[in-house]
Amino acid sequence: xxxxxxxxxxxxxxxxxxxxxxxxxxxxxxxxxxxxxxxxxxxxxxxxxxxxxxxxxxxxxxxxxxxxxxxxxxxxxxxxxxxxxxxxxxxxxxxxxxxxxxxxxxxxxxxxxxxxxxxxxxxxx
Amino acid sequence: xxxxxxxxxxxxxxxxxxxxxxxxxxxxxxxxxxxxxxxxxxxxxxxxxxxxxxxxxxxxxxxxxxxxxxxxxxxxxxxxxxxxxxxxxxxxxxxxxxxxxxxxxxxxxxxxx
Numbered sequence: 001x002x003x004x005x006x007x008x009x010x011x012x013x014x015x016x017x018x019x020x021x022x023x024x025x026x027x028x029x030x031x032x033x034x035x036x037x038x039x040x041x042x043x044x045x046x047x048x049x050x051x052x053x054x055x056x057x058x059x060x061x062x063x064x065x066x067x068x069x070x071x072x073x074x075x076x077x078x079x080x081x082x083x084x085x086x087x088x089x090x091x092x093x094x095x096x097x098x099x100x101x102x103x104x105x106x107x108x109x110x111x112x113x114x115x116x117x118x119x120x121x122x123x124x125x
Numbered sequence: 126x127x128x129x130x131x132x133x134x135x136x137x138x139x140x141x142x143x144x145x146x147x148x149x150x151x152x153x154x155x156x157x158x159x160x161x162x163x164x165x166x167x168x169x170x171x172x173x174x175x176x177x178x179x180x181x182x183x184x185x186x187x188x189x190x191x192x193x194x195x196x197x198x199x200x201x202x203x204x205x206x207x208x209x210x211x212x213x214x215x216x217x218x219x220x221x222x223x224x225x226x227x228x229x230x231x232x233x234x235x236x237x238x
Contacts, residue, residue, distance in 0.1 A: 035227075045167075045175065045218055047227035059225050095174055109222050111165040113186075115174035 002026040002114045004096045009119030016086050020119060022079040022096030030054070030074035033099040033108045036081050038092035039118075048094070049081065052105055063089075086123045093118040127151050127221050131230035137238040144206040146233045148219035153199045156223065163223035166195055166204045169232075170215045178217075179204065211237060 008020040022034070036048040049060045049070040058070050069082040079096055095118045100110035128151040138144045154163045162182035167175035177186050179195040182202055192207045206213055214237060219230040 044231045045220070045229040047229070050225075050227075061226070100180070109163055109225075111177055111180040111220070111222055112167075112175075113177050115176070118174055 002098065004098065004114060004116035006094065006096045006116045006119035009094065009121045011122045011124060012086055013125050014087055014123055016123070017082070017084045018086065018121060020081040020083070020094055020096075020121070022081075022116060024077045024079065024096075024098070027098070029077040032101060033110075034072060034079045035097040035099055035112060036070065036079075037095045037097050037112070037115075038090075038121075039095070040089075040092040043092075046092075050099070051079070052108065054105060057106060083121070086121075088123050091121060091123045093120050126226040127154065127224050127228050129219055129221055129228050129230035131217075131219060131233050133233060134231070135234040135236065137236045138206075138209045139238045140211065141208050142238075144209050144213070144235055146204045146217050146219075146235070148197075148202040148204070148230050150200045150202075150221050150223075154221045154223040155199050162198050162202070163221055164195075164197070164202050165220045165222060166193075167218045167220065167229075168213075168215045169218060175218060206235070209235070209237070 003025045005023045035050040051070045055072050067085045071080045096116040097112045098114040100113045102108040102110045130149045132147045164182040166179040169175040183195045194205050196203050216232040216234050218232045
């Protein structure tokens with residue numbers, strides 16, 4: 001059974017930093033592109049970032065570019081999101097998401113087939 | 126970025142009746158080289174993460190009841206629940222995965238009338 005378990009959320013002051021982790025199990029982690037998607041309270045879903053299977057390619061939403069860094073440790077089956085210079089607009093539930101398998105290590109456009117339960121990040125003074 | 130819109134924002138349907146949700150993209154998500162629409166539908170129940178229902182605009186995921194169907198091409202898409210059940214109360218999101226912005230629609234809330 002595919003499982004994605006996020007951790008690391010919490011309350012942080014504006015300007016602060018946080019690192020989210022996502023432990024994957026039940027699938028060959030190092031074969032999949034992985035994503036972060038967030039959802040502000042009562043709002044819609046917003047894609048944040050993604051990383052290819054071997055960690056050589058990353059993409060970011062404009063709203064987080066330069067502040068957030070995605071990474072992965074395939075030996076530990078874990079995805080990370082380092083978040084710096086946090087603002088109140090970053091308050092959201094952050095979901096770790098697996099992209100449906102695609103064979104290309106350089107380009108992937110597939111639906112998001114498994115989602116973690118999410119971890120809440122609250123930015124407030 | 127491709128902008129996704131959905132209509133209506135919410136709808137209430139009687140049990141056993143049809144529910145129809147529309148999704149529109151600001152540019153085509155049909156990739157001409159493989160004739161596939163890069164459009165997905167997700168169901169999100171209260172307090173839960175989204176669940177993939179339909180991919181490629183009309184391909185139902187394994188285990189998804191056949192009362193759920195997707196249709197459309199290019200820029201206009203529809204999710205239909207043919208006979209609404211109590212367990213279908215949720216917010217439904219469309220998403221394009223054609224471009225790297227992976228944008229979602231704002232969601233449509235479905236309730237029982």
